[in-house]
Amino acid sequence: MKGVYRRRLSRRGPRGRLTSPGLEPSERLLAGLAVLFAILVAGTTGYVLLGLDVLDALYQTVITISTVGYGDPENVGGRYQLFTIVLILLGTGTSLYTVGVVIEMLFEGRLDDQLRRRRMQRSIDNLSGHAVICGYGQVGRAIAAAMVDAGTEVVVIDRDPGVDPGDRFLVRGDATDDGALRNAGIERASSLVLALDSDVDNLYVSLSARALCPGLFIVARANSLSALPKLHQAGANRVINPHHIGGSRMAAIALQPGVSDYFEEVTRRTDQDVRLLEHQVPQGSPYAGRPLSELELAQKTGCATLAIRRGGRWFTNPQGGHQLAEHDLLVVLGTEEQLSLALALFESELSSGG
Structure with a gap:
C-alpha cells in the first residue's frame, strides 16, 4: 500500500515491495519538463549569442536535443561546436528521461497489475479445498x-x-x-x-x-x-435469503437475548473457547447399526452430542441407545481441545473402524 507521505527516502509499493526512492512519477515528469524547458531557453539564448536570430536559435536547439540534426549553419566556430556538444549531452539526456517517465506512467501500472494477477493465479492454482x-x-x-x-x-x-x-x-x-x-x-x-x-x-x-x-x-x-x-x-x-435470516435473527434476540447470545458464541469464532463440530458417519463404518454409547464420545473427548440428522430428520439430544447409521450427521459441542480429540476419534474409529 502507498505510504502516507509522498516525499521520503524510500517507500513501499503494493504488498510491501520496496520501490525506488525519490519522487512520485508525476513529480518526476514535472521536474523533467521543467529542466527540458530550461535547456530550451538556455540553448536558444546561447545560439542567439553565437549569432543566430531567435527563431533559428530555437529551431537549432530543438533539432539538437531531439537528435534530429539536419546540419549546422555554415562557417561555425569552435565555440559554436563546443556549445552544441554540451547542449546535446544535457538536452538528449533530459529528453530521454522525460519520455521514459511518460512511458512509465502509461504502462508500468498496467504491467505491474498484470504481473501481480499472474502471480496470484499461480497461487490459486495450488489451492485445494478452498x-x-x-x-x-x-x-x-x-x-x-x-x-x-x-x-x-x-x-x-x-x-x-x-x-x-x-x-x-x-x-x-x-x-x-x-x-x-x-x-x-x-x-x-x-x-x-x-x-x-x-x-x-x-x-x-x-x-x-x-x-x-x-x-x-x-x-x-x-x-x-x-x-x-x-x-x-x-x-x-x-x-x-439475507433479509429473512436477518429479520428472524433480530426477532430471536428481542425474544430470547440470552439464548441468542449463546448461539452467537458457539457458531462464530470469538474469544469464547466453545465451538460446534459436525461429522458424517461414513459408509461402511463399523459403528453403523450400533448405539451411540459405544462410540464413547463424551468419555473419551468430553464433547456433548447435541443432535443427529438422518436424511431430513433431526434427533435432538440423542441418548446413548440411539442407533447410528451410515451417513448420519453428528453435531457435537466442545472446546477447541475437546473437538481436536473428537476429530482424532472420528478419523480413527468411524473412518477406519478403530
Missing part, C-alpha cells in the same frame, strides 16, 4: 471474513475493477463465465458461495458450477423468496 465466493459486496465481504476467520482459504470472483480484496485471492471477471470459475479453481474447491446481487446471475452460476463440479457444495443467496425453489432446482444445496 471456498469460492462470487460477489464481493457487503454480503460477500462478511462471508469472506467469517470463512477466513474459520481458517478457510477464500477465492473471490468479482467483475468490479475498483474492488479491493485486501489480502484475499481475487479473480477479476464475471462469475457467469465458466472461465472465471475455472480460474478460481472451482474443480478443486470444497464449496461455492453465490453472493451476487442478481437472483438471475446466482441461478445461472449455480447451474454452471453444478455442471462443472457435480459434487460441489453450493450455498446461494436469494434476494427474493420466489427465487428460493428455483435456486434449489438449479443445484444449490442451501439457499439463504
